Amino acid sequence: MIILSDVVLFSIPNKDFAFKGKNRTSEAHYKQKLILCNYEYIDRGDDPNASFIHNLAHIQQYQQIGEDLFNKYQSEKVFKDIDCIYPNNKVESYAFSIELKYLKSMGVSGEFFMKFMSRYSNDANREDFFKRIIRDIYK
Amino acid sequence: MNYYNYISDYLSIPIDIIKKSGRLLSIENWPDYFTRQFDFLNDNP
Numbered sequence: 233m234i235i236l237s238d239v240v241l242f243s244i245p246n247k248d249f250a251f252k253g254k255n256r257t258s259e260a261h262y263k264q265k266l267i268l269c270n271y272e273y274i275d276r277g278d279d280p281n282a283s284f285i286h287n288l289a290h291i292q293q294y295q296q297i298g299e300d301l302f303n304k305y306q307s308e309k310v311f312k313d314i315d316c317i318y319p320n321n322k323v324e325s326y327a328f329s330i331e332l333k334y335l336k337s338m339g340v341s342g343e344f345f346m347k348f349m350s351r352y353s354n355d356a357n358r359e360d361f362f363k364r365i366i367r368d369i370y371k
Numbered sequence: 372m373n374y375y376n377y378i379s380d381y382l383s384i385p386i387d388i389i390k391k392s393g394r395l396l397s398i399e400n401w402p403d404y405f406t407r408q409f410d411f412l413n414d415n416p
Binding site: 240333 | 374381392395396398404408
């Protein structure tokens with residue numbers, strides 16, 4: 233079991249996190265066991281899509297399998313017939329599966345998750361990926 | 372590790388600004404809704 237109790241959350245002003253054109257509120261730095269986020273992520277008082285456990289799962293997987301295999305998994309498709317590599321890869325599949333298992337345990341529906349994620353993208357391949365993961369977790 | 376140095380380098384923001392405006396939260400200071408997720412992952416590895 234990988235020890236995650238030394239994972240650190242570091243929040244910075246929203247304007248400083250809007251860097252490199254990334255449209256997100258938090259991100260995991262796997263090697264450093266760090267979750268970098270903006271103030272809003274902490275201050276809103278909720279995490280409706282459980283993105284925190286998603287980031288923790290990335291750190292956990294990286295620490296378990298090491299950098300080389302982690303990088304390899306990022307470029308390996310999970311569903312061969314879905315025409316994209318993100319999020320259709322073994323790294324994102326693991327993190328989204330953990331995230332959805334947690335949401336299910338909290339009584340959150342797969343439909344809510346789909347609707348929430350659509351605010352970031354309506355790409356059909358991405359939607360197909362989520363539907364298959366949800367079907368597996370909520371069976 | 373020195374998180375302030377790392378984040379300063381990563382964001383290309385001077386370290387004194389990171390130290391002044393950043394909040395470093397170890398597990399003891401996480402909000403409950405994050406701790407619940409942490410506990411779930413530990414219980415369901």
